[in-house]
Amino acid sequence: MLGGFNVGHETPKKLAYTKEHEWVNVEDGKARIGITDFAQDQLTDVVYVELPTEDETLSQGDAFAVLESVKSVSDVYAPVDGTVVQVNHELEDSPELINDDPYGDGWIVVLDMHDASQAEDLLDHEEYVDHTEA
Amino acid sequence: MDPDTFRQARWDEPTLFDLDEGPAPEGPFDHETTNEANLPDEHARETVGIPTVPRSRLTRHLTRQAQMTFGVDTGTYPLGSCTMKYNAKMPEPLAHEPDLLNVHPLAREEDAQGILALLYQLQEALAAIGGLPHVSLQPAAGAQGEFVAMRMVRERFRDLGEISEETRCEVVVPDSAHGTNPASAAMAGFEVLEIPSGSDGCVDVKALEDAVSERTAAFMLTNPNTLGIFERDVEKIAEIVHDAGAMLYYDGANLNAILGKTNPGAMGFDIMHFNVHKTFATPHGGGGPGAGPVACTEELAPYLPVPRVKKGKDGLYVLDDGDERSIGAVKGFHGNVGVLVRALAYIRQHGSDGLTRVTETAVANANYLYQRIKDAYPAPGEALKKHEFVVTAEGLWEENGVGATEVGKRLLDYGIHAPTVHFPINVKESLMIEPTETETREALDALVDALLSIGDEAPGVVREAPFNTAAGRVDDVHAARNPLLTWDQVQRDQDGS
Numbered sequence: 001m002l003g004g005f006n007v008g009h010e011t012p013k014k015l016a017y018t019k020e021h022e023w024v025n026v027e028d029g030k031a032r033i034g035i036t037d038f039a040q041d042q043l044t045d046v047v048y049v050e051l052p053t054e055d056e057t058l059s060q061g062d063a064f065a066v067l068e069s070v071k072s073v074s075d076v077y078a079p080v081d082g083t084v085v086q087v088n089h090e091l092e093d094s095p096e097l098i099n100d101d102p103y104g105d106g107w108i109v110v111l112d113m114h115d116a117s118q119a120e121d122l123l124d125h126e127e128y129v130d131h132t133e134a
Numbered sequence: 135m136d137p138d139t140f141r142q143a144r145w146d147e148p149t150l151f152d153l154d155e156g157p158a159p160e161g162p163f164d165h166e167t168t169n170e171a172n173l174p175d176e177h178a179r180e181t182v183g184i185p186t187v188p189r190s191r192l193t194r195h196l197t198r199q200a201q202m203t204f205g206v207d208t209g210t211y212p213l214g215s216c217t218m219k220y221n222a223k224m225p226e227p228l229a230h231e232p233d234l235l236n237v238h239p240l241a242r243e244e245d246a247q248g249i250l251a252l253l254y255q256l257q258e259a260l261a262a263i264g265g266l267p268h269v270s271l272q273p274a275a276g277a278q279g280e281f282v283a284m285r286m287v288r289e290r291f292r293d294l295g296e297i298s299e300e301t302r303c304e305v306v307v308p309d310s311a312h313g314t315n316p317a318s319a320a321m322a323g324f325e326v327l328e329i330p331s332g333s334d335g336c337v338d339v340k341a342l343e344d345a346v347s348e349r350t351a352a353f354m355l356t357n358p359n360t361l362g363i364f365e366r367d368v369e370k371i372a373e374i375v376h377d378a379g380a381m382l383y384y385d386g387a388n389l390n391a392i393l394g395k396t397n398p399g400a401m402g403f404d405i406m407h408f409n410v411h412k413t414f415a416t417p418h419g420g421g422g423p424g425a426g427p428v429a430c431t432e433e434l435a436p437y438l439p440v441p442r443v444k445k446g447k448d449g450l451y452v453l454d455d456g457d458e459r460s461i462g463a464v465k466g467f468h469g470n471v472g473v474l475v476r477a478l479a480y481i482r483q484h485g486s487d488g489l490t491r492v493t494e495t496a497v498a499n500a501n502y503l504y505q506r507i508k509d510a511y512p513a514p515g516e517a518l519k520k521h522e523f524v525v526t527a528e529g530l531w532e533e534n535g536v537g538a539t540e541v542g543k544r545l546l547d548y549g550i551h552a553p554t555v556h557f558p559i560n561v562k563e564s565l566m567i568e569p570t571e572t573e574t575r576e577a578l579d580a581l582v583d584a585l586l587s588i589g590d591e592a593p594g595v596v597r598e599a600p601f602n603t604a605a606g607r608v609d610d611v612h613a614a615r616n617p618l619l620t621w622d623q624v625q626r627d628q629d630g631s
Binding site for chain 2: 045047048068070071072073095096
């Protein structure tokens, strides 16, 4: 119940991150994207998710999804350029997956990356933890 | 201050549908149906679905609902940005005058001179208060006023031949803007560009300079801003926007802070809306009705919604339908006339000196409150507050998990409505407090005492509040995820489970 109140946040070491609190898992030129445990905790309970459509082309920094909680509405930004190849439609009926399992069942999209080198510019685990503690 | 002095009634009251006694005995709403209008069969219904409830039970039902409701007639209602001032009762009988109530909106102008005169006087009064000469009373509420203004700006630039995919296609808003601003701009066909506020919560003039260009159609601003701080650079802001060839729009949300002191026209705005239901004390909250008149410069006047009331030959008031440049009608006939009449009554009752005192008292009340609570609930920036202010409960949140939501919920137990919480989002655990001019010194002190004592109460108690209200902690997450908004939905939900 007490989001943000003395809760330690999980930040898996194998993932890449953005300053806007997205996580990125790059495999074979595909980037699976969600929001971090820290982000879901700040948002509090997500009650509605607006998703992109498959085949949508995104540029780095584009807002591609909207997460609505009881407290606020937040955009999710594309960490890299890419084409949407998979969308987690489960979130439409079960937005709570973002809170319950942000790095697992709460994933949002998979992008087919246009430029694999962009992944190198993302934050690593340590840099992201520093960013959230700053 | 004792939270145990307040008790809200708690009825286990069924809905009117639950109380339905079935088909009514003979009466004016006889259930026997005929299809004299020859409606297609699929559109003809056996009943209209209105429950039959004895009058005595209906009255008790409504009275019990009222007893379980919190309103400005019940207690202090410091809901920031909503200007929940006590609604003067004086305009009510005036708005209920049969001669006003029974005028048909299609009556001939010469038969409706009385109401047209009132609407004309209100147009004149709003033009003076806003410092912008031309007014349409038609928009139904503030958000529709914003939409109307953005549509007018769009039509103006279309006539100037400046609208294209690359030019006058964008509306700029500060990140502290009310959510309706970007929504209205988007509905009017513009892209929205949000700019970050400076560390003092005001417009970052440098960021604005970088954001505006020939792409910009308008910049939307409210002054004082959402943090209740007066944008001191407003003249510079107007210059930057106008140098880019764009229009400056004033959101009237915070007009209660400047009445008689300055006005949007003097600050350099081209177009604005009024929330007459807020600023001029006609009942609001819970969804209206409101009214959101729009005022503008000479340049934009041809684009205003019509009809507008003008003074014709022989001093008769006439309805003017403008020409093809008008964006047309946005609401039936003349807008929410009942609300408009109340607004005029309030304005006339106060006069310009009285309206100035409204603002002075509203600002003094807000600053009194702020000075008394700022050690426990600090605010970003040192600037003098206007009619409202935003403080943070971050300290309490970090310390013991009592955040803005918890403070708001607990205030209800003291018989005080919660402030606006978690808005604006550029302040963490924000509480946005607007006492208005109608709260007495005693009421303000009671609010201070309640806020301070909540900070000292056992966090476990505060987190479970409210206790003294008709409903305790509601599950807003469940409600937002599974909204049941109509009786039909409730029944389908019950059948399904």
